[in-house]
Amino acid sequence: MTMDSALFTLVSGSSPLLVNIPHAGLGLNPGLAGRLTPSAARLADTDWHVEKLYGFAPALGVGLMAATHSRYVVDLNRDPDGKPLYPGADNTELCPTRGFDGEPLYREGAAPDAAEVARRADAYWRPYHARLAAELDAIRSRHGYAILLDGHSIISEAPRFFEGRLPDLNLGTDEGRSCDPGLAAAAYGVLSGARGFTSIHNGRFKGGYITRHYGRPAERVHGLQLEIAQSCYMDERNLEHWDAQRAAPLTAVLRQLVETLLHWTPARTNGP
Numbered sequence: 001m002t003m004d005s006a007l008f009t010l011v012s013g014s015s016p017l018l019v020n021i022p023h024a025g026l027g028l029n030p031g032l033a034g035r036l037t038p039s040a041a042r043l044a045d046t047d048w049h050v051e052k053l054y055g056f057a058p059a060l061g062v063g064l065m066a067a068t069h070s071r072y073v074v075d076l077n078r079d080p081d082g083k084p085l086y087p088g089a090d091n092t093e094l095c096p097t098r099g100f101d102g103e104p105l106y107r108e109g110a111a112p113d114a115a116e117v118a119r120r121a122d123a124y125w126r127p128y129h130a131r132l133a134a135e136l137d138a139i140r141s142r143h144g145y146a147i148l149l150d151g152h153s154i155i156s157e158a159p160r161f162f163e164g165r166l167p168d169l170n171l172g173t174d175e176g177r178s179c180d181p182g183l184a185a186a187a188y189g190v191l192s193g194a195r196g197f198t199s200i201h202n203g204r205f206k207g208g209y210i211t212r213h214y215g216r217p218a219e220r221v222h223g224l225q226l227e228i229a230q231s232c233y234m235d236e237r238n239l240e241h242w243d244a245q246r247a248a249p250l251t252a253v254l255r256q257l258v259e260t261l262l263h264w265t266p267a268r269t270n271g272p
Contacts, residue, residue, distance in 0.1 A: 006068065007128050010135065013063035016143040017261050018135060019054050021066040021151045022076035022128075022210065023047035029073050029120065035110035036072070037103070043070055045100045047153045048234060049242050054151055056255055060262065063135060067128060072096055072105060074117075074124045077150070077208035095120055100158045136214060136221055145220040145266050147183070149258070150210045156231035162204045169199040169253070170227040172207035178215025179222035183264050187224055190260050194253040197232060220266070226257070 024047045033041060051066045058064050067076055078094045092098070095117045099105055106112075112120070139146040156166050169191040173184045184201070191199040207215070207225040215223020230236050233247040244251075 005131075007124060008065055008067050008131065010065045010131065011058045011063060012135065012138075013058065014061040015063070015262055016139055016145055017147045017149065017258065018063035018065060018139060019057050019149045019151055019258070020132060020210065021047065021050050021054065021064075023067070023071045023152060024050045025067040025069045025071075027069040027073070029069070029124070032073065035106055037105060037107055039103060040072070040099060040105040042239065043072065044155075044239060045071060045096070046239070047071075047151075048230060048239050049247070050151050050153050050228070052242055052244075053153075053228075053233065053247060053251055053254055054258075056251065057258060060255075060258060062258060062262070063139070065132060065135065069124055074120045076125060076128055077152075077210050079209050080121050080125055093117075094125070100155060100160055102160045132210075133214070140220055145222065147179075147261050147264075148210070148214050148221065148223045149261065150208070150223065150225040151228075152205075152208075152225060153228040153230050153233075155236055156229040165231075166227075166229045167200045167203065168197040168229045168232040169194065170203055170205045170229075171199070171201045172205045172211060172225040172227065173202060173223075174207045174212045174215060175202050178207055178211050178217070179224055180217050180266060182267070183222050183261070184224065186260050186264055187257060190253065190257045191226075194256075196249060197253065222266075224261075 026043055026046060054064060074095055075092060080094060082094060095112050097105055097111050136146045136148060171188050171191055173179050188201045205227040211223040211225040214221055233250040235241060
């Protein structure tokens with residue numbers, strides 16, 4: 001089944017695996033474009049082209065869900081109550097007000113107040129998560145378990161968040177809490193063995209709200225996040241340009257990762 005709403009696109013699969021892409025959207029809510037600074041209007045912090053990187057997934061029976069609105073509207077990978085992902089570090093908000101470069105996203109006096117943030121959460125965040133949760137519940141009901149792969153990318157150097165250059169492939173499993181250890185080992189085995197790419201497991205990016213909230217192995221839902229350094233598949237100076245040939249080596253790794261997740265089955269199931 002293919003579903004297309006104002007908030008997301010969704011191709012339901014026939015397998016236990018769902019790939020979710022919450023940050024590749026470019027849509028803005030009414031009036032927002034005129035409130036952003038000229039620099040912010042480029043939407044530079046988008047997870048550029050990630051939906052294309054996983055474009056092969058539906059043909060393998062894998063579900064594919066992707067947000068259509070920008071993370072500048074509301075960040076689907078943040079706690080709706082504002083709880084920080086990484087206490088003590090520099091965290092982006094539910095409705096970001098600064099870019100990854102640390103510069104303001106809004107013209108002076110135009111940033112959203114608490115009431116507007118709440119309205120955006122109600123209009124965008126909650127409906128998206130309601131559909132994501134329903135899809136995972138349906139997968140678990142059909143197969144006895146569900147696997148969620150949350151797909152992300154980021155500029156390879158972002159001093160606001162980390163020093164130096166980010167590894168190419170950053171697997172996050174919330175320090176092992178969001179999925180079965182065997183599944184995590186199988187996934188990281190693919191990434192760590194990928195020729196020409198660097199990798200790390202539970203490094204700077206350990207999994208955001210989505211991975212931590214939905215990844216509940218005891219309830220037979222296993223969550224993993226993959227954060228990809230954009231320099232390993234695109235020209236970071238030419239954000240909107242998609243080069244399938246340049247991305248082909250990474251796409252091959254992602255296909256191997258997805259196939260590995262599809263071949264994994266839990267030794268036993270627990271919980272409801």
